[in-house]
Every structure is written in C-alpha cells, then in structure tokens.
Amino acid sequence: MSERNSGTELDVGWILKVNVNQPAVLRRADQIQTRRTVKKEWQAAWLLRAVTCIDLTTLSGDDTPSNIHRLCYKAKQPIRDDLLQRLNVKDLGITTGAVCVYPARVHDAVCALKEAGCSIPVASVATGFPAGQTPLKTRLEEVRLAVEDGASEIDIVINRTLVLTGQWEALYKEICQFRKACGDVHMKAILATGELGSFTNVYRASLVAMMAGSDFIKTSTGKESVNATYPVALVMVRAIRDFYWKLYKVGLQTSGGGSAVPRKLSCGSLIIGGVGDEWLNSDLFRLW
Template sequence: MNIVLKMELDSMGTKKEVRDSFDNVLSQIPWLEIEGDDTSSNVQRLCYKAKYPIREDLLKALNMHDKDITTAAVCVYPARVCDAVRALKAAGCNIPVASVATGFPAGQTHLKTRLEEIRLAVEDGATEIDVVINRSLVLTGQWEALYDEIRQFRKACGEAHLKTILATGELGSLTNVYKASMIAMMAGSDFIKTSTGKETVNATFPVAIVMLRAIRDFFWKTGNKIGFKPAGGIRSAKDALAWLSLIKEELGDEWLKPELFRIGASTLLSDIERQIYHHVTGRYAAYHDLPMS
C-alpha cells in the first residue's frame, strides 16, 4: 500500500468523529433494491420504505417526526423504473428514481444496447442513471475510448444525473482508479461511484481516498464539484459514520449533502433503524418489530 495512504488510514481512528444525527445519515442513503427477482409489488414496498424509512413512533420518541425524513433516491433496474415512478407519484412524494444501466453490473453488452438502455430509463422517468464502465478499456490503457464511451452515456442521459460506477475492485491498481476517476469527471459525470456491489472487493478506504483526491484535484482545476458514492460492504450505522468522517476530512462539510454524497448499501437502513429502536426502547429489535426492513 502507498505509504501516504497508509498514514491517512492509520490517523483516521484518532480524528474527531462526525457527530451527525440519524436524520443526516438517512438523508444520504439511496435505499437500494436491485436484485434480479424485482417485481412490481417489491418496488411498491421499496418506495414506501423510501418515503417512510423509520417507524413513526420511533421518530416521535426522538422528536424527529416533523422533519420529513426520506431516503435520497430509489434505485431500480431499468425495467422497473415505471413501477417506481408510479408508486412514488401515488405516495405524493418527489424522491428521485435512479436506474442502473449499461449492462449492469458487468457492462459487457454492445454500446448501442447500453445507450438505448439509458434512453429508455430516462424516457420512463428516471432522473438519475448509474452506468458501469467497460473495465477492459482501463486494463488495456484505452483511455480515449473510455472517455468517448462516457461522453456518449452523458449525451444519452440528457438532463438526468449521470453516476459513473468504476468497479474499482477490478481496475488493477490505484493509479488506474485515479485515471478512471479523472476521465469519468472530464466526460461529464455528476458522481463517481466505487462499485456495483457485485464485485469481490467493493468500497474500501484506500480506493476512496484516491477517488476523493481526484475529485478535489478536479475541483481545484475546474471549479466543478463532483459527487462521490461508495457502494458495497457498508452495512452498519458505524460504517456510515466512518464514511461521513472520511468525506469531511478529504472534501469538507460542503460535500456532506445528498447532492454530492450518497451511500449505496442495501442493508444499511435496516441497521440504522435497529440502532434507533435500541436507543428508544433499550432493547434490540426482532425482525418482526421493523416491517419491510
């Protein structure tokens, strides 16, 4: 490991933790449902959970029931975008619908197919698109081709936000992670994201520091703020706070908002709700105590 990265990681445990409240953590979690067995009813359940992520009685006990706490986005497969848009409209809320695309998670379909998948998701109402890059372009040093592909993704998104998944666990080196991060931002990405959550190695602090330094370098050179989204392996409220601390240390408080920071973690919301339940009741919740979690 790079000695500078090692020093940064070793020092994290001694730095002041970010004492964000649970509502700040919740506001930055897109509650994900991207399993292959998605159905219309599952998406409806997901959207309800996105609007009401914590039981109302628990929020009242914390005097947070009037804060309109929701998750940052609902993320689904392209074929379920219509279901999500319909369900959220029926619920009377404006939570963004995000869609994975471009042959998620491998990104190994034809370019025309990947572009059409983006366009269809946007037509169906997705306002955020999570694309995956062709990792082979990174591994073989075809940087211009990678840039050209992401530019085409950007154009296909139209006004929808583009979140580019680098799948860092498959890029071979931290140097490649930095280069891919810079190219994704130069090509028009609104966010760069560590992983699909399907790789053997997902979000890690060494990779995150490299990506965050790239975001900082890009901001210094262009004045443009690009968002960051770690995904995969973030399962507990404690994990989430560690990531919030890292963002604060590397990029500052201005990045600690849903427009510039998200956490992709399917199981994280459940743990946050269980921690709140324990704080309020003094006991740990059984699964039936927290429905749809």
C-alpha cells in the same frame, strides 16, 4: 441535485502524470478511521443525515411491481415513527436520497412514488450493469429507455477493460456518449474499483469519468468480490477535490461494504476531511 458537471476536454497529460502512493494512502486511511470518530449525540445526528443520503436499492432477479411499491414507501418513511418522535425530528420529513432499480422497474418506481406523494429521485442502473460487457449500442439504448420511463438519475458502469489497458481516450469517448444519452438527468459513473487493479487506476478512471461529464463517481456495483473500501474512497475523494479546484464540483457514492454503522460514521469524517462538509448532503454524497 447540484448543478450539472458539463465536463471538459480530455487532459491525457494530467491523467498520466498521476501515480498514487499506495502505502501513504493506506496509512492515511487508517489514521482517519481511528482518530476521527463521531461520538454521543452527534452519532445519531450523522446517522440521520446518512439515511437521507442512501440510495434505497433492489437489484434482484425476482423484483416485481409489488416489491418496488414497498421499497418506495420505505424510502418515503425509512425510520419508524416512534424513533423519530424520541429524537424530536418527526417534522424534518426524512426520506432516503433516492430509489435505485433496474431499467425494467423504473416505471413501477415512478408510479409508486407519485402515488405516495413524494418527489424522491428514481435512479436506474444501466449500460449492461454490473459487468458492462454488452455492445455499446445496447448500453446506450438502455440509458435512453430508462430516461424515457422517468429515471432522474442514471448509474452507468464503465468499461473496466479500457482502464486496465490504459485506453483513456476510448473510455472518455464512451462515457461522453452515455452522458449525451442521459439528456437532462444526472449521471453517476460506477468505477467498479475492485476490478481496476491499482489505486493509480482508480484515480485515473475517476478523472476520466469527471472530465466526460459524470455528476457522481461511484465506487462499486456491489456485485464485485471486493466493493467499497476506505482507502479506495479516499483516493476518489482526492480526485474529486483536485477536479473541483480546477473545474467542477462532483459527488461521491460508496457502494457495497458500507452497511455497518462505524463505516458510515467514518465516511462522514472522510468527506469532511477530504472536500468539506458542503458535500454532506444527497446532492453530492450517496451511500448504498
């Protein structure tokens, strides 16, 4: 992973100054998707890169140690041998970017990956995923337990109520507590953008999460009725760019609604156009 985002003091003035022009965002998103396409052999190259940025995930109520074991071996070898040979990339050691599981399954994933002889990161959702409506003390303890069991990335969910009611200082303080509970492991803040009400709220929540020390900002839990959309990702990329120009480099993860090949290709164009191709690696870009 990239260098940690150490965060900064809350800048309420910067946050309240933001007002996103929704029609302009929608027009720009449409332009990027229709005009910036990846063609021919470059499609295969980008899709291979996209595989290395995937958080291979299982978040089901019937997860078992054997399910996690199979998932981890899939993460180690996500593409069939014959396809790798035909593309002449068998020696590249292509794996997924991470394995993502519930806190109760972190230990299983860590053991399975160790057995498989690979160092793929284990990410764990926490803080009352997906709704984030459990008491703060419980959410903090969930983070600590996942870290103790070996998770190297923690995916927190923010309190959407604080965004919808404009309680930016309370949101900042809460995320700072999650960041402290994570210790040395990277923290990814899930914004659940489909429940934030407006592009302006998405941008403001992105800023608060980055100010509080999030190493990634993530579109969705995958459980909302509306998950990752291209315009929302564009707003978040702009927030990442603006934060980078002033302070630190933060990653982006798109979650939910991103399984189709054209959408993955469009994501590459979005990242390159928004913040640059240095973001096109698993340290700063993830897909789910």
